Amino acid sequence: MKAVDWPSELNKVPKEVFCREDVFEREMERIYKGPQWHPVAHQCEVPNPGDYKTMHIGPVPVLVVRGDDRAVRVFVNSCPHRGTQLKTCSRGTSRAIECPYHRWAFNTRGELLGAPGLQDFPAGFRKEDNGLKSLRTALLHGVVFTTLSAEVADLETYLGGTPEYIARALGGDGRLKLMGYQKVTFATNWKEYSDNEGYHAPLLHGAFRLLQWQGGKGVQFIAGDAHKVTAAELGHAPDNGFLNDPSLIQLFDRSRAPQSIIVALFPVSLILKHLDVMTIRYAIPRSPDSTEVHYAYFSHVDDSPELERHRLRQASNLLGPSGLISLEDGAVFNRLHVGAAGGGTANFQKGVGDLTELRTTLAQNDEAGNLVRWEHYRKLMGFDRG
Ligand code: FES
Numbered sequence: 518m519k520a521v522d523w524p525s526e527l528n529k530v531p532k533e534v535f536c537r538e539d540v541f542e543r544e545m546e547r548i549y550k551g552p553q554w555h556p557v558a559h560q561c562e563v564p565n566p567g568d569y570k571t572m573h574i575g576p577v578p579v580l581v582v583r584g585d586d587r588a589v590r591v592f593v594n595s596c597p598h599r600g601t602q603l604k605t606c607s608r609g610t611s612r613a614i615e616c617p618y619h620r621w622a623f624n625t626r627g628e629l630l631g632a633p634g635l636q637d638f639p640a641g642f643r644k645e646d647n648g649l650k651s652l653r654t655a656l657l658h659g660v661v662f663t664t665l666s667a668e669v670a671d672l673e674t675y676l677g678g679t680p681e682y683i684a685r686a687l688g689g690d691g692r693l694k695l696m697g698y699q700k701v702t703f704a705t706n707w708k709e710y711s712d713n714e715g716y717h718a719p720l721l722h723g724a725f726r727l728l729q730w731q732g733g734k735g736v737q738f739i740a741g742d743a744h745k746v747t748a749a750e751l752g753h754a755p756d757n758g759f760l761n762d763p764s765l766i767q768l769f770d771r772s773r774a775p776q777s778i779i780v781a782l783f784p785v786s787l788i789l790k791h792l793d794v795m796t797i798r799y800a801i802p803r804s805p806d807s808t809e810v811h812y813a814y815f816s817h818v819d820d821s822p823e824l825e826r827h828r829l830r831q832a833s834n835l836l837g838p839s840g841l842i843s844l845e846d847g848a849v850f851n852r853l854h855v856g857a858a859g860g861g862t863a864n865f866q867k868g869v870g871d872l873t874e875l876r877t878t879l880a881q882n883d884e885a886g887n888l889v890r891w892e893h894y895r896k897l898m899g900f901d902r903g
């Protein structure tokens with residue numbers, strides 16, 4: 518692979534890493550298939566035995582299944598016979614998993630039930646050796662994490678100080694109900710998507726100003742190797758006449774603090790809460806130029822029907838891909854990617870300090886926290902600083 522020309526300055530990132538196919542291929546091997554835990558579902562997305570959900574970890578298709586014993590397992594979504602993708606729907610329910618090609622059938626625990634023509638298979642063929650490939654999984658506040666790596670540390674070690682914030686973002690205890698999804702494909706590199714930070718928030722987003730929604734008094738810190746947590750109090754949203762119906766931006770759930778919490782897990786996933794919106798954003802890098810994001814929205818099991826309706830309305834209207842708060846991000850992700858082809862470096866400035874060390878505790882609206890993530894990325898990818 519051609520070398521990457523990584524500058525010696527701590528605040529510079531070479532734009533070629535957003536565009537090069539060979540860099541993308543190495544990322545899939547070293548990062549996505551490497552020593553990382555990835556959230557692939559909340560267990561409420563597969564509430565009943567036989568429920569399943571499809572997802573990808575980088576290029577690898579996975580199948581999250583609630584077994585008839587109620588355990589949630591994650592399998593590679595590929596038939597152990599010749600490799601056909603087993604399920605193609607986003608979500609569904611089936612009592613058995615049948616491959617369409619030669620009708621091998623598996624139970625919800627991934628065990629091979631039967632295969633047509635078994636009498637003509639070699640004598641040593643054993644059904645026990647031909648079940649679905651099961652991946653290492655771990656649960657935290659109902660979030661199902663999985664990994665393709667045998668080497669990665671246990672989930673608790675990997676997540677560093679994030680679990681407390683994950684709990685706060687997911688209703689305090691992670692006892693959730695799925696409300697629905699929005700899905701979007703951004704014309705951008707996955708790192709341009711995950712490089713989002715607090716500096717731009719009051720500047721890019723007209724809605725922050727129009728709604729006078731949020732100050733800059735929060736904190737931002739790096740947890741574990743490269744996860745980024747941002748937590749801020751939210752001021753009470755005033756009725757300044759911008760919205761015909763200001764209830765859209767009110768906090769209904771008074772049992773929980775009025776906070777904005779964003780847990781950006783390395784490499785690309787987000788778990789977040791703003792006002793009454795609880796979301797996990799799963800992202801799938803499809804190519805150097807394309808990133809698919811699935812927004813899953815949740816309510817809490819103890820919600821009244823009224824609160825559940827409010828959460829649903831607030832979710833897509835504020836923070837979905839076309840929401841008041843988030844609409845502009847997609848446009849900027851695309852413009853970042855077009856601009857990256859111009860070469861040179863992306864230069865981080867706000868909150869970087871004197872550039873002799875990387876800062877892990879920052880102000881809410883700094884962009885320097887991303888540099889810790891970039892340093893982690895650079896080392897995983899084996900790029901030397903020049
Ligand atoms: S590839 Fe699945 S049964 Fe043959």
Ligand SMILES: [Fe+2]
Pocket residue numbers: 713717718721722842843846
């Ligand atoms: Fe934004």
